[in-house]
């Protein structure tokens with residue numbers, strides 16, 4: 001008998017069936033995927049240059065233009081998660097030595113500043129404590145002092161539950177010769193945003209929050225001003241995969257024949273298309289109202305349980321993700337574990353600067369329902385009784 005050359009046996013875990021329990025995902029994302037989107041993602045593959053796939057990509061582009069409220073030609077989905085869109089935005093906009101200003105009031109500003117520094121940009125951080133937002137005055141002061149070419153700011157700060165007001169920000173940036181880059185991964189579809197009217201130059205989001213698709217594709221759009229800055233680059237973007245020139249061509253945004261750039265995650269695009277279709281069918285205004293109403297019900301219920309909302313000003317609360325202070329005498333890890341083990345509900349602790357300070361509850365897209373609010377409040381009430389007892 002021939003001696004096998006294999007030194008590594010087949011892994012035991014892979015010889016067992018895939019295990020995926022049922023859970024209600026009420027953390028800051030991903031959110032549950034409804035059957036229609038699951039079905040779309042499990043359709044048979046087509047080739048990435050087949051006309052039917054290019055047609056789906058065109059429909060995604062139109063869906064993003066609707067969700068973003070933009071007519072920008074350079075609108076597409078990145079083959080990657082929200083971080084990938086963040087990198088794509090920054091690495092296409094910024095060149096070595098470019099002054100950039102990053103509004104940091106939670107983890108997303110911290111990450112954007114990290115990425116911008118890796119690109120060799122001259123990064124200035126505009127700081128606010130977690131739980132607070134930036135005023136036009138804060139931003140103007142920074143623009144005058146640092147003269148950045150790009151300002152990064154987060155619309156839905158999911159690590160702290162803050163909704164950043166955007167009114168007037170684009171106009172202000174443009175008066176100071178700066179482009180406005182906005183992260184709307186956690187807020188798109190859950191809170192109003194108007195890319196063109198608010199003069200946002202680059203806007204990106206993710207698939208796995210309000211759009212209820214699996215993670216792995218990320219809507220993004222660039223204004224004419226942003227496109228012009230990219231055209232003026234002296235150096236090529238430092239990533240081939242995320243080079244907007246190539247992606248614009250593959251997505252049919254440059255008027256030229258489409259060329260192969262990478263093999264698109266076709267099934268992710270099918271799912272994203274359905275997520276955008278469901279948003280289009282519901283209508284943005286209905287979606288915003290649904291998130292507002294369920295968030296208001298949740299906030300009231302949390303207060304009724306004696307819990308304290310982390311974001312004090314009501315208008316600054318993100319309708320998709322609510323942060324509540326960890327109550328005195330409890331360990332946040334025990335509470336999240338209790339909900340998972342006893343109620344099959346995921347909620348999350350803090351992230352970055354909010355670790356140990358908050359619990360975060362997400363109600364996004366199809367998960368934003370009154371009955372889910374009731375379920376999570378009941379589970380929390382149970383946890384508040386049981387987790388305290390276990391500590392005495």
Ligand code: PMP
Nearest residue numbers: 081082083108156158185186206
């Ligand atoms: N920005 C914000 C505001 C987010 O909430 C997230 C995800 N939690 C990201 C960026 C990063 O997205 P992803 O995890 O899909 O890479």
